[in-house]
Amino acid sequence: MSLGTAGARAARTADPAEPGGDAALAAAVALPPRAERAERAEAAADRLRTAAVDAVAVTWVDNAGITRVKAVPVGGLVHTAEWGIGTAPCFDVFLADDASTTSPIIGGPTGDLRLYPDLDRLVPLAAQPGWAWAPGDRHTQAGGPHPGCQRLFARRTEAAAAARGLSLKAGIEVEWVVALDGPPQEAPRYPTHGPAYGMHRLTDLSDYLRDVLRALDHQGLDVLQIHPEYSPGQFEVSVAPEGPVGAADTSVLVRHTIRAVSARHGLRVSFAPVVEPGAVGNGGHLHLSLWRDGRNLGHGGPGPHGLTAEAEGFLAGVLDALPALLVLGCSSPAGYLRLVPQHWAGAYQCWGLENREAALRLVTGSTGERAAAANAEVKCFDASANPYLAVGGVIAAGLAGLERRGTLPPEFTGDPAAAEPGTVPRLPQGPAEAIAAYERSAVLREALGEPLYQAVLAVRRAEAEQYASAGPEQLVAATRWRY
Structure with missing residues (x-):
């Protein structure tokens, strides 16, 4: 079975009775x-x-x-x-x-x-x-x-990778802003005003954060770290990587748990891309690594920073598809208020080793643990995304890049905003640009299948029209407490 055939089948609802249907892909959704x-x-x-x-x-x-x-x-x-x-x-x-x-x-x-x-x-x-x-x-x-089930779509793409002997490990960072409880239309009032990343914040909310950790642990989740983030009242938690569908499930459970713990403390939370206009927003960064026969393909290869040819091809496919993937990974029109230069949001369509301004950040890990830790981070996604669409879309794009034996362009090592104009392409700066890229993407259309592809397109168009005349204040106010 060719990679192209597998990718196409991964996108559609497989029917085990269909002549020539792939049994493994059918079993993944049966x-x-x-x-x-x-x-x-x-x-x-x-x-x-x-x-x-x-x-x-x-x-x-x-x-x-x-x-x-x-x-x-x-x-x-x-x-x-x-x-x-x-x-x-x-x-x-x-x-x-x-x-x-x-x-x-x-x-x-x-x-x-x-x-x-x-x-x-x-x-x-x-x-x-x-x-x-x-x-x-x-x-x-x-x-x-x-055929419109987003979780089954993610399961099909994971099965398509497995049909090639590949597996993936993934994790989705969860960022949120915690605020004092109040009426739905009210802007956030913060229970802590400590500095960005500061111990002050952890001290102010130590009981709350301890209860978040306890709840996640009691639910069997392996927390890697929890810490204050940049914006007022903002925190982040990261959990151990797992399979892509499992990572999407876990992101739903983590956010639900944080919301429940917050309610018990008389607090409310927002996972929205932007909570206050002009502030650094909440990301939903996706980390992933590609594996074959127990070997991390992001390490020990002849490509850039140890990438194998398969890993480079996969990441080349993801990088190339990022403008269209924003429809899946940055679903709210408010997400484009977050996706701006010099906010570590990944506003430029480039990649780089440990470059937090690149949309695709390569992370090799510390010397001595790179064989286990090497991964790539998609930084331009946020928590308005359906995580199943996000992981499924990235897998589909990556498999397409692997099939065509793609290679990465030269990496960018500095701040793309400081480069000569036109040197580094910006990602779409609004829903209309992302929707246009999505409509041009044969890979995503085939991967999602027509019912899901059209449903996503209809929702994005409707929300883009809904907020077309809204200024940043109106857009943020309308979406702040929806996520």
Whole structure:
């Protein structure tokens, strides 16, 4: 099977009955047998009752980057695992403010889907006693994969990499601003005014941050670091890398946990790209590394800074696709207020070793641990993104670059903003530019499949039109507390 064929199949809903259909890709998105699901759910429900859990929240993330939820009592978990929970397909064309649009394939009031919890990720919520959480996959009433399901899209692209003998490790940094509670229209009032990255902030909110760490640990997440960030009231937490779909799941769980801990402390949080106009915003940086047979392909090769040819080709594909990938990784129009030079946001379409102004930052790690630590960071993404679309889109772009044996252009080692004008291309500076790049991308269109591609496009166009006349203050106020 050629890389191109695998990439195309990864984007579409595979049908195991289709002549020539790829069984591995079909298996990646297929439901296990109903009896198996019921047996596992029954055992899981017993464990949850022992842990004094009464209900399970099952989430999915829509194309506007909003996490939606259906919940069931623990007593209904077995039935839910067998038959799913009803969800309307129109959520695929919801906007961040709960308005809706339509697309040529998905939209309108007609139809229904079934939301199935992934029992492998089922976990009691440490900051919400009596509750558990699981991410969900959406299927049709007949049991087939819903072609608009973003999580199944990410699973298909991960399976396409596996079909080539490749695996990926990924992690998504979570940045947030914490504020005193207040009415929805109110700008943030901060519980700490310490300096950027300062110990002052950690001291002011040490009990709160300790409870965030405890909750994440109780939920089985391996926290690498937590620290104050640049903007007022801003913090960041990083967790250990895992598979791409797992990393997207974890980013949803981390944000949900931070929000729950904050509520218990009488605080509220924003993961929005920009919380105050002109300030450094919240990123959702994606780290990833490519592996084959247990070897990190970002280390020990003949390419730049030890990249193997496969890793270089993969990253060349990602770099080339970044203007279009912003539609998936920077979904809110407010994200372009964050994506500006000299804010470490990655506003330029270039790459460089440890260059925090480059959209694609190569990280080799310390001498002695590079074989395990070498990775690349996509810095231009933010937390308005649906993380499943972000990781799936990057994998699809990377596999396309690998197929065409791409090579990276010369790296940029300084501040791109200080270069001669026109030397380093800027990434799109607004939704219209990113949408145009997305519409030109045959790779993403084929990877997403027509239903999901069109639904994403419809949402981006609708939100771009919705805020076309809004100034920075209006745009930030409209999106600040939606994420």
